[in-house]
Amino acid sequence: MDASTGAWQFLGTPATVPNPSFLALHPDGQHLYCVHGAGFSEVSAFAIADRHSGRLEPLGSRPSGGTNPVHLEVHPQGGWLVVANYLGASVAALPVGADGALGPASHVVPLTGEPGPDPVEQSGPHPHHIPFDPSGEFVAVPDKGLDRVFVFRLDRGRGRLLPAEPPWMPSQGGAGPRHIAFHPHRPLAYLVNELDSTVTTCTFDRRSGRLQSEQVIPSVPQNAAVRNTGSEILVHPDGRTVYVSNRGHDSVGVFRIQESDSRLTGTDWLSTRGRMPRAMALDPQGRYLYVANQSSDTIAAFAVDAATGGLRPLEQVVETGSPSSIVFTPV
Numbered sequence: 349m350d351a352s353t354g355a356w357q358f359l360g361t362p363a364t365v366p367n368p369s370f371l372a373l374h375p376d377g378q379h380l381y382c383v384h385g386a387g388f389s390e391v392s393a394f395a396i397a398d399r400h401s402g403r404l405e406p407l408g409s410r411p412s413g414g415t416n417p418v419h420l421e422v423h424p425q426g427g428w429l430v431v432a433n434y435l436g437a438s439v440a441a442l443p444v445g446a447d448g449a450l451g452p453a454s455h456v457v458p459l460t461g462e463p464g465p466d467p468v469e470q471s472g473p474h475p476h477h478i479p480f481d482p483s484g485e486f487v488a489v490p491d492k493g494l495d496r497v498f499v500f501r502l503d504r505g506r507g508r509l510l511p512a513e514p515p516w517m518p519s520q521g522g523a524g525p526r527h528i529a530f531h532p533h534r535p536l537a538y539l540v541n542e543l544d545s546t547v548t549t550c551t552f553d554r555r556s557g558r559l560q561s562e563q564v565i566p567s568v569p570q571n572a573a574v575r576n577t578g579s580e581i582l583v584h585p586d587g588r589t590v591y592v593s594n595r596g597h598d599s600v601g602v603f604r605i606q607e608s609d610s611r612l613t614g615t616d617w618l619s620t621r622g623r624m625p626r627a628m629a630l631d632p633q634g635r636y637l638y639v640a641n642q643s644s645d646t647i648a649a650f651a652v653d654a655a656t657g658g659l660r661p662l663e664q665v666v667e668t669g670s671p672s673s674i675v676f677t678p679v
Contacts, residue, residue, distance in 0.1 A: 360402070362402045369382065370383055370672065372429070375422060377399075377677050381420055386415075396677065408449055413436065413438050414433025414440070415433060415434075424480060424484040439459065439509060440456040457500070461491070461516075469524060470494070479528060486512060490539060491516075492543070499512035499515065513558070527579070527581050535551060536552055537552045538590050541564075546578070547564070576594050577596060580592070580626065581593075593627070595624045621665055627671070629675065631676055642670050645668060649666070
């Protein structure tokens with residue numbers, strides 16, 4: 349990536365593995381992890397052998413503790429990796445060795461509850477995301493099937509996932525909570541709900557892990573007349589803007605965080621210049637936003653306005669097969 353222009357240059361395919369889905373980078377910038385899509389139940393580890401070429405060396409795979417792991421993340425200080433198993437209806441913790449390799453799962457926690465009203469998309473528990481809060485004390489787990497966001501405290505000594513108090517926050521019926529993003533320095537989190545295309549503003553108690561819904565607004569413009577599902581959500585590192593990707597409307601929504609009460613105001617929606625934007629990522633400096641259009645095999649680039657958080661489309665559109673996740677090594 350050219351940090352001055354945001355343009356990408358293709359270097360190669362450093363590894364070929366079955367149906368790679370979401371990626372996670374170790375905080376040391378020297379190890380990469382991936383989960384594998386439907387039909388698999390593994391997490392794979394790689395050493396980044398060459399930072400310039402991106403060459404990867406496989407470090408083996410471990411069972412994820414359930415079928416179809418869809419998201420994973422490494423603790424900010426290393427040592428542990430957590431994973432959400434969509435069809436397996438569970439979350440798990442795996443130890444990360446000094447060499448970056450994974451050990452067997454230390455704890456697998458099944459998720460239970462009353463499914464939401466959608467008989468197809470909410471037939472049972474479907475945990476979809478498992479990010480750490482900025483402190484690394486807690487993980488939040490939006491469950492699309494149960495209309496809940498679970499919160500666990502990670503016991504780093506034993507590798508156990510312990511329920512917070514309370515253990516979950518309810519979402520509105522049929523919302524289908526999908527992904528959550530913590531504010532970088534305020535006690536807040538923002539949640540995108542897949543099935544009803546809404547965004548929830550939450551307060552977050554850093555001591556107990558308690559999440560509390562404060563605002564729910566549409567993720568698409570009021571005049572949107574297409575079937576849509578919410579997908580990804582990001583908070584800019586400066587803590588002033590939230591970005592949401594919409595599949596169907598095929599847009600990135602730009603939402604400003606109000607200083608007075610931390611609620612969101614939608615300011616703009618831009619075409620992703622592709623279909624089904626599954627994932628998004630900001631570069632490490634927060635200067636560029638990249639959107640992975642899974643169904644059109646493209647990644648669209650946008651420049652971020654430092655003053656307003658607004659987006660400006662860049663000319664480059666990267667062509668690559670079915671993109672579903674983007675991570676950046678540290679600069």
